[in-house]
Amino acid sequence: xxxxxxxxxxxxxxxxxxxxxxxxxxxxxxxxxxxxxxxxxxxxxxxxxxxxxxxxxxxxxxxxxxxxxxxxxxxxxxxxxxxxxxxxxxxxxxx
Amino acid sequence: xxxxxxxxxxxxxxxxxxxxxxxxxxxxxxxxxxxxxxxxxxxxxxxxxxxxxxxxxxxxxxxxxxxxxxxxxxxxxxxxxxxxxxxxxxxxxxxxxxxxxxxxxxxxxxxxxxxxxxxxxxxxxxxxxxxxxxxxxxxxxxxxxxxxxxxxxxxxxxxxxxxxxxxxxxxxxxxxxxxxxxxxxxxxxxxxxxxxxxxxxxxxxxxxxxxxxxxxxxxxxxxxxxxxxxxxxxxxxxxxxxxxxxxxxxxxxxxxxxxxxxxxxxxxxxxxxxxxxxxxxxxxxxxxxxxxxxxxxxxxxxxxxxxxxxxxxxxxxxxxxxxxxxxxxxxxxxxxxxxxxxxxxxxxxxxxxxxxxxxxxxxxxxxxxxxxxxxxxxxxxxxxxxxxxxxxxxxxxxxxxxxxxxxxxxxxxxxxxxxxxxxxxxxxxxxxxxxxxxxxxxxxxxxxxxxxxxxxxxxxxxxxxxxxxxxxxxxxxxxxxxxxxxxxxxxxxxx
Numbered sequence: 001x002x003x004x005x006x007x008x009x010x011x012x013x014x015x016x017x018x019x020x021x022x023x024x025x026x027x028x029x030x031x032x033x034x035x036x037x038x039x040x041x042x043x044x045x046x047x048x049x050x051x052x053x054x055x056x057x058x059x060x061x062x063x064x065x066x067x068x069x070x071x072x073x074x075x076x077x078x079x080x081x082x083x084x085x086x087x088x089x090x091x092x093x094x095x
Numbered sequence: 096x097x098x099x100x101x102x103x104x105x106x107x108x109x110x111x112x113x114x115x116x117x118x119x120x121x122x123x124x125x126x127x128x129x130x131x132x133x134x135x136x137x138x139x140x141x142x143x144x145x146x147x148x149x150x151x152x153x154x155x156x157x158x159x160x161x162x163x164x165x166x167x168x169x170x171x172x173x174x175x176x177x178x179x180x181x182x183x184x185x186x187x188x189x190x191x192x193x194x195x196x197x198x199x200x201x202x203x204x205x206x207x208x209x210x211x212x213x214x215x216x217x218x219x220x221x222x223x224x225x226x227x228x229x230x231x232x233x234x235x236x237x238x239x240x241x242x243x244x245x246x247x248x249x250x251x252x253x254x255x256x257x258x259x260x261x262x263x264x265x266x267x268x269x270x271x272x273x274x275x276x277x278x279x280x281x282x283x284x285x286x287x288x289x290x291x292x293x294x295x296x297x298x299x300x301x302x303x304x305x306x307x308x309x310x311x312x313x314x315x316x317x318x319x320x321x322x323x324x325x326x327x328x329x330x331x332x333x334x335x336x337x338x339x340x341x342x343x344x345x346x347x348x349x350x351x352x353x354x355x356x357x358x359x360x361x362x363x364x365x366x367x368x369x370x371x372x373x374x375x376x377x378x379x380x381x382x383x384x385x386x387x388x389x390x391x392x393x394x395x396x397x398x399x400x401x402x403x404x405x406x407x408x409x410x411x412x413x414x415x416x417x418x419x420x421x422x423x424x425x426x427x428x429x430x431x432x433x434x435x436x437x438x439x440x441x442x443x444x445x446x447x448x449x450x451x452x453x454x455x456x457x458x459x460x461x462x463x464x465x466x467x468x469x470x471x472x473x474x475x476x477x478x479x480x481x482x483x484x485x486x487x488x489x490x491x492x493x494x495x496x497x498x499x500x501x502x503x504x505x506x507x508x509x510x511x512x513x514x515x516x517x518x519x520x521x522x523x524x525x526x527x528x529x530x531x532x533x534x535x536x537x538x539x540x541x542x543x544x545x546x547x548x549x550x551x552x553x554x555x556x557x558x559x560x561x562x563x564x565x566x567x568x569x570x571x572x573x574x575x576x577x578x579x580x581x582x583x584x585x586x587x588x589x590x
Contacts, residue, residue: 007465008461011461011464011465011468014464014468015417015457015464016421016424016441016444016445016448017445017448017449017452017460017461018442018445018446018448018449027458027461030458030521031458031461031462031465033520033521033522034409034458034462034521035462037405037406037522037525038406038409038410038466038479039406040402040403040406041403041406041410041475041478041479041482042478043403044400044403044478044481044482044485046482046485049481049482049484049485050484051477051480051481051484052480052481052483052484052487054308054338055294055309055487055536055537055538056293056294056295056338056340056538056563058295058338058340061334061337061341063334072196075196076196076427078194079193079195079196079427079429080426080428081425081426081428081429081430081431082431088426088427090426090443091434091439091440091442091443092439092440093439
């Protein structure tokens with residue numbers, strides 16, 4: 001499967017990773033190589049096979065829907081690149 | 096002093112309990128070995144002060160007669176584990192400056208048992224790599240060399256720093272994590288032992304996530320007995336990880352009898368690759384003969400979907416990574432790019448992720464984004480999940496037919512030179528995991544044991560794969576193999 005530069009640009013956009021225009025052809029080529037490798041899967045007959053959901057058959061445990069933790073605003077903000085007045089700060093989102 | 100760093104966990108535990116050595120002495124010996132070993136670039140955040148504090152506390156516990164097996168044992172911790180108050184960066188620029196306010200369950204259990212942390216260990220960025228060359232800290236270097244050739248070799252990856260540190264006696268044991276082979280391949284490249292337990296054995300809570308359905312933590316140690324002891328301390332049920340298994344953990348060390356008479360060992364024909372080096376072929380044959388001599392029954396088995404494991408992995412793992420790594424947005428922790436006048440939140444995300452993630456991580460996040468995107472989800476992601484079902488079924492059928500463990504090579508080659516496998520051809524690097532990745536896809540336990548050397552004197556490893564939750568039995572088979580192989584070589588110190 002060959003990936004063109006427009007597709008590479010679209011994927012970069014979806015992944016929220018800035019890729020400079022001049023790097024797109026090389027990136028598209030790398031994607032194509034990896035996807036070619038993945039194409040081998042087309043040889044496999046998967047008719048009637050269920051996609052794996054969980055590698056070890058287990059039922060997820062249930063618990064009461066109650067608050068078990070919290071009240072640690074300072075700790076949560078302690079690693080933020082920009083935190084002000086008890087909040088994460090980001091560039092203006094709404095005009 | 097340097098003799099102390101060569102101790103194994105079992106020997107150190109016994110010596111500590113007998114009062115023949117103190118944890119402070121062991122810790123100081125390791126810390127000075129680390130200071131001398133800058134050339135290996137194994138430790139990327141050193142914590143000598145807190146290590147000595149932990150060592151003093153461990154000595155007090157031992158004196159008081161309260162000494163679990165790991166009490167006072169100096170360890171290195173892979174940078175992927177969140178450790179409270181200590182930089183935990185997953186070897187990525189995007190987590191620069193991140194100091195977790197919490198402790199991962201695995202490291203918390205080790206510290207509760209009295210283990211001492213010497214520092215954080217180098218690795219591939221977000222555990223994505225097989226050579227430790229994608230690290231933001233630079234390459235870790237293998238303490239082994241090809242004879243007198245001073246070319247620098249990779250210690251493997253992603254747990255390259257862990258492997259180098261254990262092999263060079265810069266700790267008594269280390270933690271690793273394994274998503275496609277990241278414990279077993281570096282263990283094989285450095286002549287040490289590494290086990291990836293059954294998916295769900297070790298809690299993933301507090302370990303930076305790469306591919307959640309594949310990631311498992313495990314120990315990297317100087318021998319099989321140590322692997323049993325350290326694994327024991329690392330695993331167990333954790334309510335904070337919903338995939339953690341609520342099963343009792345047996346006494347792994349007590350199961351090491353070395354008696355494997357009557358055990359059925361499978362040899363999968365699909366693992367015989369075209370172009371595999373003769374030495375790997377020979378090692379595998381030798382290992383098979385050793386298990387047979389020890390009384391095991393050897394049977395040929397078929398795992399027909401094994402050849403599709405790598406392409407399956409390179410859909411599933413990037414897909415999960417693209418989702419897990421979406422959290423690195425420059426808002427809550429770590430790195431945020433400098434913004435230009437007028438840049439909005441989208442520019443902040445895009446610049447932060449472009450500058451914060453290295454090339455391989457970006458590539459995998461984007462591949463994952465692609466295979467999950469509208470129109471391709473069924474063709475790639477669902478297809479891969481179906482093939483994964485078949486890969487697991489192959490193993491189930493072998494086990495149902497009476498096979499108790501499977502013997503394979505651990506890697507398709509010995510350690511290669513740093514820079515030898517180029518970045519332009521990622522698939523070439525991915526082939527390193529050809530023997531290990533099936534085990535992650537099937538959620539099984541797998542262990543790499545050093546079993547010989549190649550013609551240049553580099554270590555080679557064999558892999559044993561066990562049935563789910565049968566780590567004890569697997570460790571015992573590995574123990575028998577270890578005894579028969581008698582691998583005792585150590586790298587000559589040049590650093």
